[in-house]
Amino acid sequence: MATVSIFANFRINDSERFQRMKDSFFSFSDVTANEWVVNARGKYKLDALFFLHEQLGDKLKPFVMESKKGWFHDSRKMLSSLTGDYVLFWIEDHICQKKPGNINEIVEEMEYSGAAYLHYTFFDSSAIKLYSTLPMESGKRINTFVLDKPGHKTILKKKRHAMIIGAPSVSSYALFTRIIKANHPFFKRWPLQTPFDFEKGWRDTCWLPLHCALLREELFASIDTDQPGPGGAKCLQSRGQYPARMVRQQTNPAITSPVLCKLKSMIPIWIAHRINRFRKNKYNR
Numbered sequence: 001m002a003t004v005s006i007f008a009n010f011r012i013n014d015s016e017r018f019q020r021m022k023d024s025f026f027s028f029s030d031v032t033a034n035e036w037v038v039n040a041r042g043k044y045k046l047d048a049l050f051f052l053h054e055q056l057g058d059k060l061k062p063f064v065m066e067s068k069k070g071w072f073h074d075s076r077k078m079l080s081s082l083t084g085d086y087v088l089f090w091i092e093d094h095i096c097q098k099k100p101g102n103i104n105e106i107v108e109e110m111e112y113s114g115a116a117y118l119h120y121t122f123f124d125s126s127a128i129k130l131y132s133t134l135p136m137e138s139g140k141r142i143n144t145f146v147l148d149k150p151g152h153k154t155i156l157k158k159k160r161h162a163m164i165i166g167a168p169s170v171s172s173y174a175l176f177t178r179i180i181k182a183n184h185p186f187f188k189r190w191p192l193q194t195p196f197d198f199e200k201g202w203r204d205t206c207w208l209p210l211h212c213a214l215l216r217e218e219l220f221a222s223i224d225t226d227q228p229g230p231g232g233a234k235c236l237q238s239r240g241q242y243p244a245r246m247v248r249q250q251t252n253p254a255i256t257s258p259v260l261c262k263l264k265s266m267i268p269i270w271i272a273h274r275i276n277r278f279r280k281n282k283y284n285r
Helices: 016-029 045-059 071-076 101-111 150-159 175-180 260-264 271-278
Strands: 004-011 036-041 060-061 087-091 094-096 117-119 134-137 143-148 171-172 208-214 220-221
Touching: 004 071, 016 094, 036 045, 045 060, 045 150, 045 171, 071 150, 071 175, 087 101, 087 175, 101 143, 101 171, 101 208, 171 175
Parallel strands: 004 036, 004 087, 036 060, 117 208
Antiparallel strands: 087 171, 094 220, 117 171, 134 143, 143 208
8 A cells, every 4th residue: 555755844934824834734634644744944833833743743753944055955854754655745835625535545546557746736627638649547536647758848849838847746755855865956946945946847858757647636726826828727716715815925036146146147058958967867866
């Protein structure tokens, strides 16, 4: 029987974020999980961990880290606490829309099929049709396929900038730890204190081939972020299913120091891509 661990390394910095974290937790807290490995940062970090300990007891493996070396450095210290065959990367502002047992059924199907990656939120009704040109196996709750470089190139003709790996995911322990340990990309796209470089965009084909799974119906939904494009998921606030107590701040987390931005702008993009490809053997092991 496939087992799952819950992983989170999030910043809970205000009362609204804390409330969303609690709402998200209660939406799938009955999932059968080996442990909840959680690092909390921000003003409400202790509130978050005390709340989770009250709910989970010994199943919670708590951390309070926010080193200057960044999110990935701290996350690597959490890996030894993960014992599941699969890891659910918990994003605290997404709410489960199904019975939590569905998650365990999905993990079982992933193990049976050999799938290593599933994006569990922003359900896109057109995704199965988009990938239908690739050989695909149909299951009860998921469809599975192998995304390789030729297949990804075909997908890009239909959907520009199709992401390869997203953060809100269920992934095999091997894939999850590989991403956390990898120094990819070499030239960071986001500040060190954020988790955004966990995600692999359409150019990051060094992570292919990848055995993927697609949801057949919605599992989680975002509280306040709509997915653009036809078939894209509407957030719970847009559906009128979650109170809009706070408007999302339109900030750009990619902004870093002026010196770093200038250095990046001086490097031709093709050189940066070649350096990243040169380093791919290290994180493909």
